[in-house]
Amino acid sequence: MGFEPPQRLVRALDEQYGKTVADAWLGSLGALVEAELSAGGRDLSVDRVAAPGGRTSVVLLVRRADGSPAALKIAPPGAAPDAERAALAHWNGWGSVRLLEAPGEAPGAGMLLERLHPEVSLRSLPEAKALLEAAGTVRRLWVAPPEGHAFETVAERTGRRTGAMREFAAAEPELAPLVEAALAVREELVAAPAEELLLHGNFRQSKVLSGERVPWLTVGPEPLVGERAYDLARLVRDRVEDLIASTGGPATARRRVRKLADSLEVGQERLHGWTLFRAVESGTRALAEGRLQTGEMSLEFAGWL
Numbered sequence: 001m002g003f004e005p006p007q008r009l010v011r012a013l014d015e016q017y018g019k020t021v022a023d024a025w026l027g028s029l030g031a032l033v034e035a036e037l038s039a040g041g042r043d044l045s046v047d048r049v050a051a052p053g054g055r056t057s058v059v060l061l062v063r064r065a066d067g068s069p070a071a072l073k074i075a076p077p078g079a080a081p082d083a084e085r086a087a088l089a090h091w092n093g094w095g096s097v098r099l100l101e102a103p104g105e106a107p108g109a110g111m112l113l114e115r116l117h118p119e120v121s122l123r124s125l126p127e128a129k130a131l132l133e134a135a136g137t138v139r140r141l142w143v144a145p146p147e148g149h150a151f152e153t154v155a156e157r158t159g160r161r162t163g164a165m166r167e168f169a170a171a172e173p174e175l176a177p178l179v180e181a182a183l184a185v186r187e188e189l190v191a192a193p194a195e196e197l198l199l200h201g202n203f204r205q206s207k208v209l210s211g212e213r214v215p216w217l218t219v220g221p222e223p224l225v226g227e228r229a230y231d232l233a234r235l236v237r238d239r240v241e242d243l244i245a246s247t248g249g250p251a252t253a254r255r256r257v258r259k260l261a262d263s264l265e266v267g268q269e270r271l272h273g274w275t276l277f278r279a280v281e282s283g284t285r286a287l288a289e290g291r292l293q294t295g296e297m298s299l300e301f302a303g304w305l
Contacts, residue, residue: 005029005049005058012055015289017078025076029058036074036110037062044072050118057220061115069115070100080222083151085111087198087223095140097211097219116217120210127239130205131256134235135263137216138203145198145225154199154226155190161281162186168284175284178302182280185273194227194270203231204238229266233274236260237282240297250304257305276305 005026013022037044043065050059050071057075064070075081088099088111098114122130145151162183169179200207201222211217236256243249257275261268283298 006051008055009058013076015291016056017076029074032074032109033058033060036072039110042112044070044112055220059118061118062112071097071113071115071118072110073113074110081109081111083223084221086146086149087151087221088113090146090198091141091143093213093217094143095137095218096221097209097217098213113219114211114213114217116212116219117210122205122208122216123239127242131235131238131260133216134203134205134208134238135260137208137218138200138231138235139264141200141203141218141221142197142228142231145196149198149225151198151223151225153196154224154230155193157201157224158186158190158277158281161285164288165281165284168288175299178299179280179284182277182302186277189229189270189273189277194229194267196225197228199224199226199228199231201231202234204234227270228264229261229270230274230278232260232264232266232271233278236271236275237279237298237301240301244297244300249301253301253304272305276302279305 010022010026013026016022017025036042037046044062047061047063047069050061056079057073060072060074062070062072073081075084085099088096089102092098093114097116100112100114122133125133165179165183169176200218201224202220203218207220208216208218236253243252246252257272258268260266261271279298279302283295283302286292286295286298288295
């Protein structure tokens with residue numbers, strides 16, 4: 001099957017894996033898609049490629065042999081598709097897109113999923129309504145992880161990123177106090193974990209799509225185990241470009257922390273701490289990758305907190 005991958009996917013793969021690795025995977029994608037359509041007797045036909053699709057995956061809107069609609073998601077191995085598949089299987093459609101093949105039955109690298117409306121996310125709603133729906137969706141995901149799970153913890157994932165943050169602070173001394181504050185608050189938070197729940201890992205408004213079975217379902221988890229405040233921290237920073245452009249951005253950011261903490265019964269100090277850490281980590285990583293606007297906005301947001 002010949003098709004042009006969405007440009008957002010091409011750019012994101014270049015940023016995350018480097019051009020050589022990205023080009024190699026994209027070059028093999030046509031053959032990989034052909035194999036996935038028929039793997040394990042699937043007999044799928046393609047309606048179209050979803051655009052913009054996933055940031056680091058290609059999503060095909062397909063039909064099964066009986067004509068029913070589905071979506072086939074294919075991600076590179078570095079995107080940890082096995083962890084995503086395990087989390088979706090555990091949630092079994094509760095707050096998330098439904099996995100249509102059990103993990104042990106999955107014949108290939110692609111995930112066959114319930115088809116949602118990829119063009120309609122919570123970002124299409126006014127901000128207040130979007131945050132309300134987002135809170136109602138993410139709370140469904142916070143369940144005990146399966147016994148014997150292999151998901152990494154919040155401490156493990158964030159710990160892997162501290163070295164790069166320290167290197168950034170050494171190279172950019174004017175930003176060092178902000179980075180050091182973020183690292184310090186992380187140490188405090190992981191030293192006394194609040195709870196051990198299965199988390200989405202990258203939850204934000206664009207990860208919640210319109211569905212037929214229920215109005216809103218989340219997609220694209222980067223699952224891990226830890227506390228709810230970590231999951232909410234990315235949501236606090238949603239639509240940061242609008243906050244930066246408004247005169248009341250700092251006050252709005254701090255108000256979001258209070259409102260989300262209160263509505264979901266999460267400790268406000270812990271949510272504030274994880275929001276600071278995740279904004280600084282995201283900002284320093286973006287700047288290191290050359291995504292200057294994204295990085296500068298994240299760090300400006302962090303400075304408001």
